[in-house]
Amino acid sequence: MGKVLSGLDMFHIAEVLKDTKDELEFSVPEELPGAVSMKLDPKSETETFYADNGAFAQLSSLGDIDGEMEVADLPLDMQAKIFGKTVEGGIHFSSADDRTLEIALGFRAKISTGGYRYYWALKGKPELVPVEHKTEEGKPSPQPTQVKIKFSPLTNLKKGKKRWEAKAEEGNGINAETWFKQVVYKDITKEETPVVDVGK
Template structure:
């Protein structure tokens, strides 16, 4: 049985449009310095009672809390994600800022070889916090915690999906996973070649 370990290749992409008319993502961009990821999907279970017992169960999806810890988030990427205004090289955060909806991807190693790949498909980031402390005798680097609330896609092409995952096998090749946001598996079909391109077109 394989074991999952390691983490790298943080990527994000803007959700440019997700409504009844179309589903469009921007080109993924790399976020270096992956440290950890935590995903906490909330769901509520309703029991239906009949014949003096539980006859059926129904799950309803709630919030999907996501936290990515990274070495740092470059200022130009912060400006893009949070919609900040830049004046003469100075970045200003204000109550008028409009954060973008985004997708977030990464990969982990598999002990049997290859990687397991992930995309979380549509989320709105929370405001970014700051932590810092004075330099001591022993260096203690500070990291960034990036929190996002994810939801399901709205356009019919998205099929109400909120998450995609795949891993390297004899029949799947993850090359090209980070070239686009993967919300449809069709480009990875065997007759399309080993690299997925032009997803959704």
């Protein structure tokens, strides 16, 4: 029987604290309730090399990785943290000097044959959230928040190895508790690397 994916839940966000050739560190993931939709759209750039009077080889490279997250609401406190906003007396101020964090984004989808498929997009820079509301026309009209995120491969060469995404299916120690405990960026298929320790 083939597998079909459906649903989406358990958004988790972690800050990319360090990502250099020598160091890689993430903050402890924080859950973001209200997952509505998620799209990851990696672009590959392909160039045809011609020789012997014809197409000789196809050379491919990773291009832009566009992400779009839709959530019931992105709380003001989390917006302040992600986008570097100033909070004074409970009022959130946006400034031209605000500095947006790089983040990792985790989530999961349900598998029709049982269990879940888990994901981490490892490093992305979110765009500022637009403000868009409209009047109710006789009945409530939910207005989820859309966040566009531009993802890129990790810089780290020792642990990250230019990786940009991690995904796995439930089983062999992989479940919601272990997957979202920390950002997964190492090879968890090796026996000497327990699942609960990936990301350390």
